Amino acid sequence: MTLSRAESAADHDRTVVVGAGLAGLAAALKLAEAGKAVTLLESRRQLGGRASSFLDPSTQELVDNCQHVSMGCCTNLADFCDRVGISDQIEIHRILYFLDEQGHVSRMSAAPLPAPLHLAPSFLFLRFLRLGQKIQVARGMIALLARSADTPGESFLAWLRAKGQQDDTIERFWGLVLTSALNESIDRIDLHYARQVFVEGFLARGRAFRVEIPRTPLSEFYGPVLEASLRSRGVDLRTQTNVARVVFENARVAGVSLRTGETISAKNVILAVAPHHVASLIPEENRRQDDRFEGIERLESSPITSVHLWYDRPVMTYPHLVVVGRQVQWLFRRPAGNEGYVQAVISASRDLSARGAEEVLSIVRAETEELLPLARSATLKHHRVVTERRATFSVLPGVDRDRPSSDSSTAGLVLAGDYVQTGWPATMEGAVRGGYIAAGSVLGLSPAQSLVPSLQAEPTVRLLAWLAEYIFPTRKGTLG
Ligand SMILES: Cc1cc2nc3c(=O)[nH]c(=O)nc-3n(C[C@H](O)[C@H](O)[C@H](O)COP(=O)(O)OP(=O)(O)OC[C@H]3O[C@@H](n4cnc5c(N)ncnc54)[C@H](O)[C@@H]3O)c2cc1C
Structure with a gap:
């Protein structure tokens, strides 16, 4: 296909x-901030991709496909929200609430102590871990701090076992945190990503672990304010515009063709679709010339199930609950309005996603009503079960070998998304990093020049990390 050549200089x-x-x-x-001409094409009506909402026909409410949570350590997502003017729509939870099988609620919050000791007082009082388990976790955390523990490609479960962590500690602490943070079961996680969650998310700085949740449904959060902000910077944004193919001329990108038959010329194309949509948009001969595509096809994905429950009265007194020892891992209440609404989230929900919606509802409803005494006497008015089968790519040991670089060996084709080499797992932070790196690649910047730096660890953390090398020596690439 040949593209029209009658374009302005900006189009070139x-x-x-x-x-x-x-x-x-x-x-x-x-790109728009750097003064570049940019056209953004989206097949759906709304922005936000996987972080979006749908209109529930029964209640006429916008309901998130799943509650999306970020943390204080997500520096690039925070930068993005600041720039487009939506940061004031984020609710910050400075306390993490854990609910155990006995109905006890434990609080984790930062004490005014230097990191990583800021979490120590509340950690000591967690009711769902015994003293012996807390000592194991503390030893594991110190071992993780050592820089030599950052060995991508190793299995985190094997590392935990080599460090003497027992099965019940692995299940009740390490697995509890990681399954929802990484959307994978504990036996399918690369050591690098597990370490990142605990070191960058909890230990490095006091504010890193705070939980951040949009006050509005995701489609409003990533909605009109964001759209106006992009347009005011000159972004030519077109929704309901389905791209059929990236067009190449002489092995170089020339633009895209739309499903309507229209073509749009471009010097560069940033392909920012989910990994499983990439192949269908690139002609086979161009894919064969670019070895990044083989890795993308090997990426595995993991499902997330969310169950939305509307009761006839408020049933949840905490803004969120991290649930210990159940299938349900998180419960969320909506920040305002719809006081009877509760969302239950199950990450890495392979067991559930093989079952029918009614069976999932009955399992999750029974657990929710056991966990929330107020729900037992309330009437369930309405429900929705949503399973995103390909919610995120799996952070399997060695996954980085298959994550492609953003930059292109096929001139002009740049990849963006949570799955490219961002150093982060599939998260909103990872996706924004992927976008910033891709824009940087068009602008001739390295990833380091394109990204907002991660939170700097406090000096006490760096000192402890240095000491950890001596307390728990770990040769690079080996366990134990
Ligand atoms: C259920 C669920 C829960 C999650 N929970 C969290 C969480 O709590 N915290 C967190 O940080 N992350 C969470 N994530 C992960 C997070 O949503 C993703 O990592 C992130 O949104 C991915 O962004 P992306 O831009 O890389 O891809 P996507 O969001 O998939 O965006 C790709 C876009 O491309 C569009 N597109 C595809 N094909 C075409 C085409 N041919 N033409 C035009 N447009 C096209 C799609 O419509 C989509 O809008 C969750 C994901 C899911 C599914």
Whole structure:
């Protein structure tokens, strides 16, 4: 296919971004801020990609496909929200509430102590771990701090066992945190990503672990304010615009063709779609010339199930609960309005996603009503079960070998998304990083120049990390 040559000078330098999930939005923002001509094409009506909502026909409410949570350590997502003017719509939870099988609620919050001791007082009082388990966890945390523990490609479960962590500690603490943070079961996690969650998310700084939740449904959060902000910077944003193919001329990107038959010329195309959509948009001969595509096909994905329950009265007194020892892992209450609404989330929900919606509802409802005494006497008015089968890619040991670089060996084709080499797991932060790196690649910047730096660990953490090398020596690439 040959593209029309009757374009303005700006069009010759134009970048087309395909997909207005967080990666595409972040890439378009960065390019527009650098004064580049940018067209952002999205097949759906709304922005936000996987972080979006749907209109529930019975209640006429916007309901999130799943509650999306970020943390204080997500520096690039925070930067993106600041730039587009939506940060004031984020609710910050400075206390993490854990609910155990006995109905006890334990609180984790930061004490005014230098990191990583800020969490020590509340950790000591967690009711769902015995003293012996807490000592094991503390030893594991110190071992994780050692820089030599950062060995991508190793299994975290094997590392835990080599460090003497017992099965019940693994299940009740390490698995509890990681299954929801990484959307994978504990036996399928790369050591690098597990370490990142605990070191960057909990230990490095006091504010890193705070939980951040949009006050509004995701489609409003990533909605009109964001859209106006992009347009005011000159982004040519087109929703309900389905890209059929990336068009190449002489092995170089020339633009994209739409399902309507229209073509749009571009010097660069940033492909910011989910990994399983990539192959269908690139002609086979161009894929064969670019070895990044083989790795993408090997990426595995993991499902998330969310169950939305509408009761006839308020049933949950805490803003969220991390649930210990059940299938349900998190419960969320809506910040305002719909006081009877509760959302139950199950990450890495392979067991549940093989079952029918009614069976999932009955399992989750029974657990929710056991966990929330107020729900037992309330009437369930309405429910929705949503399973996203390909919610995120799996952070399997060695996954980085298959994550492609953003930058292109096929001239002009840049990849963006949570799955490219961002150093982060599949999260909103990972997606924004992917978008910033892709924009940087078009602008001739390295990933380090394109990203907002991660939170700096406090000096006490760095000292402890240094000492940890001596307390728990770990040769690089080996366990134990
Ligand atoms: C159920 C669920 C729960 C999650 N929970 C969390 C959480 O709590 N915290 C967190 O940080 N992350 C969470 N995530 C992960 C997070 O949503 C993703 O990592 C992130 O949104 C991915 O963004 P992306 O831009 O890389 O891809 P996507 O969001 O998939 O964006 C790709 C976009 O491309 C568009 N597109 C595809 N094909 C075409 C085409 N041919 N033409 C035009 N447009 C096209 C799609 O419509 C989509 O909008 C969750 C994900 C799911 C599914």
